[in-house]
Amino acid sequence: MSASLTALVPAAGAGVRAGSPDGLPKQYRDLGGEPMLRHAVRALLADSRIAQVRVAVAPGDSWADAALAGLPRTVLRRCGGPTRAETVRAALRDADLAAGAWVLVHDAARPGLPADALARLIDACLAQDRGGLLALPVADTVKQAGEASCGPAWVDRTLPRDGLWLAQTPQMFRAGELQAALDARAGDPRVTDEASAVELACPPGRAPLLVRGARANDKLTWPEDFDWFEGLLAARREPRSR
Ligand SMILES: Nc1ccn([C@@H]2O[C@H](COP(=O)(O)OP(=O)(O)OP(=O)(O)O)[C@@H](O)[C@H]2O)c(=O)n1
Numbered sequence: 001m002s003a004s005l006t007a008l009v010p011a012a013g014a015g016v017r018a019g020s021p022d023g024l025p026k027q028y029r030d031l032g033g034e035p036m037l038r039h040a041v042r043a044l045l046a047d048s049r050i051a052q053v054r055v056a057v058a059p060g061d062s063w064a065d066a067a068l069a070g071l072p073r074t075v076l077r078r079c080g081g082p083t084r085a086e087t088v089r090a091a092l093r094d095a096d097l098a099a100g101a102w103v104l105v106h107d108a109a110r111p112g113l114p115a116d117a118l119a120r121l122i123d124a125c126l127a128q129d130r131g132g133l134l135a136l137p138v139a140d141t142v143k144q145a146g147e148a149s150c151g152p153a154w155v156d157r158t159l160p161r162d163g164l165w166l167a168q169t170p171q172m173f174r175a176g177e178l179q180a181a182l183d184a185r186a187g188d189p190r191v192t193d194e195a196s197a198v199e200l201a202c203p204p205g206r207a208p209l210l211v212r213g214a215r216a217n218d219k220l221t222w223p224e225d226f227d228w229f230e231g232l233l234a235a236r237r238e239p240r241s242r
């Protein structure tokens with residue numbers, strides 16, 4: 001049986017850490033000729049199981065119409081909130097999906113989502129009938145910084161990295177389960193992604209699945225991340241020499 005899925009793209013952030021010189025939120029920055037948001041939505045549309053992509057922007061947004069012009073199966077809603085969790089919560093309520101419908105939440109700030117990673121997540125969640133997220137195991141040694149009100153950062157201690165993964169998006173859940181988890185934890189600063197809300201609410205054995213993501217799916221957060229992604233796009237577009 002083929003599943004019909006809905007994707008939600010929270011795109012109401014300001015992109016403060018990216019430090020856009022002209023005040024343009026980072027999701028509208030040009031990357032290889034297209035705004036970042038358009039890349040992220042097209043990556044989701046590449047999987048035909050995704051019936052609709054619903055993009056949630058800030059109420060006063062004046063860039064989204066142009067950024068999404070002409071994209072099929074895409075709905076723009078101006079229901080963004082003050083935090084990512086509030087934007088997702090509002091977008092989910094606005095979508096008014098059946099409780100059992102599957103929904104995938106994907107950051108506008110992850111324009112490089114590869115089709116195979118997206119398919120892996122959808123396949124795993126459907127096969128296990130369980131929510132999950134893309135993530136990558138931590139590959140580096142992890143340092144805990146000491147408190148520094150000024151001056152250079154310094155190491156307080158080294159943390160064990162066994163079993164640590166870095167969460168990416170999409171994160172895929174049944175709409176009813178996700179709405180209930182987000183409603184129950186509204187305003188909780190620990191809820192920095194959908195999975196964290198579900199983890200705090202779900203019964204044993206139902207914790208979200210960790211499905212291997214991809215480095216190309218890294219979030220563009222800091223100014224230098226944009227150059228890195230432009231390089232990736234150029235490499236994807238270059239004809240192979242052999
Ligand atoms: N109130 C908010 C804040 C964030 N987001 C979205 O959540 C995603 C991931 O957030 P992040 O990379 O942290 O983006 P910003 O919040 O824009 O970045 P910053 O924290 O640097 O301002 C982005 O697609 C962003 O637009 C959102 O929809 N609503």
Ligand SMILES: C[C@](O)(CO)[C@H](O)COP(=O)(O)O
Nearest residue numbers: 084107167168169192193219
């Ligand atoms: C949801 C997320 O992309 C998972 O890594 C991430 O937490 C969002 O970024 P933020 O900086 O926490 O808003």
